[in-house]
Amino acid sequence: MRTIQFREAIAEAMSEEMRADESIYLMGEEVAEYNGAYKASKGMLDEFGDRRVIDTPISELGFAGIGVGSAMNGNRPIIEFMTFNFSLVGIDQIINNAAKMRQMSGGQFNIPIVFRGPTASAGQLGATHSQAFESWFANTPGLKVIVPSNPYDAKGLLKSAIRDNDPVIFMESEQMYGDKGEVPEDEYTIPIGVADIKREGTDVTIVSFGKIIKEAYKAADKLQEEHDISCEVIDIRTVRPLDYDAIIKSVKKTNRLVILEEAWPFGNVSTEITYRVQDEAFDYLDAPIIKINTADTPTPYSPGLLKEWLPNSEDVIKAVKKVLYI
DSSP: OEEEEHHHHHHHHHHHHHHHOTTEEEEETTSSTTSOTTSTTTTHHHHHOTTTEEEOOSOHHHHHHHHHHHHHTTOEEEEEOSSTTGGGGGHHIIIIIITTHHHHTTTSOOOOOEEEEEOSOOSSOOGGGOOOOHHHHHTSTTOEEEOOOSHHHHHHHHHHHHHOSSOEEEEEOTTTTTOEEEEOSSOOOOOTTOOEEEEOOSSEEEEEOGGGHHHHHHHHHHHHHHHOOOEEEEEOOEEESOOHHHHHHHHHHHSOEEEEOSSOSSSOHHHHHHHHHHHHHGGGOSSOOEEEOOOSSOOOSSHHHHHHHSOOHHHHHHHHHHHTTO
16 A cells, blocks of 8 residues: 555546556646646646647537547547536536437447546635535436545546446545545556445444545544544445445444535435435434535635535534434
8 A cells, every 4th residue: 555645546547547548538628738737637648648638728518528529439538627617618518418328329329438527615716616516417317426535435436437338427626636545556446336434333324425524534533532422434435326225224223314415405415315214214213314514505705604604523513413312
């Protein structure tokens, strides 16, 4: 094992797959000459050249469409958005073409394409640059949606995404690119659609994903230390397909569920999890499910308001105590 940054894990995953398959290329704004807006493609232009690491104009609709068309013709593109907020400019290509082409062509075309880039808030970037669209994309049949929370998961899942024959939305975080974690020296992949129990526990299940899961870890540490409460923390890693079985199995053990998600409260991933758990494990629940989300407003710019808007570890602690009737 060795310790690398999240951005290095992303670059390694792409580079390793591009060395193995010449049909794979990377396209996006500043991915080449600038080594990536967040240095997640550092060194790749030097290794692969400008025919496989391609800088684009500010034209998400255009290069998303080029990616879909080239995937239909046998390539395996990786399309980087500087942030998924900008994917809205090209969302027609993702929703109406990439996600639907296999069905609408009667299986004549696979679309092996990865759309990747940062999601959710990243400090004081304002309301239009701080949005989480995981549930938007996950609501579309034909798309797979991955949101890793650490370098190990990021590398293994990105390699699987690049090899997948269906379109994959791979969502990162600007605030995690500098995070460090252990990654094996040897090649490995992580299967899409399998959650990971990051911490085993017996008293309550906490489900989360992406960078906000760090608040669940903080809460679990404090609850264990101060109240001897044992929290099982599950990182779903893949929003679609979602590993319902892992969550339900945990709830049947702990009998309580708290879901932490950085997203607006209406119609999100935690809403879907809540429905499935009450449908399949209602008799095992000893308390109502609690889901913790952001405030139901656009993301504020003010640091004081932003702190109040985002969920945090204290919110998780309060929720855990509530489901335990403490």
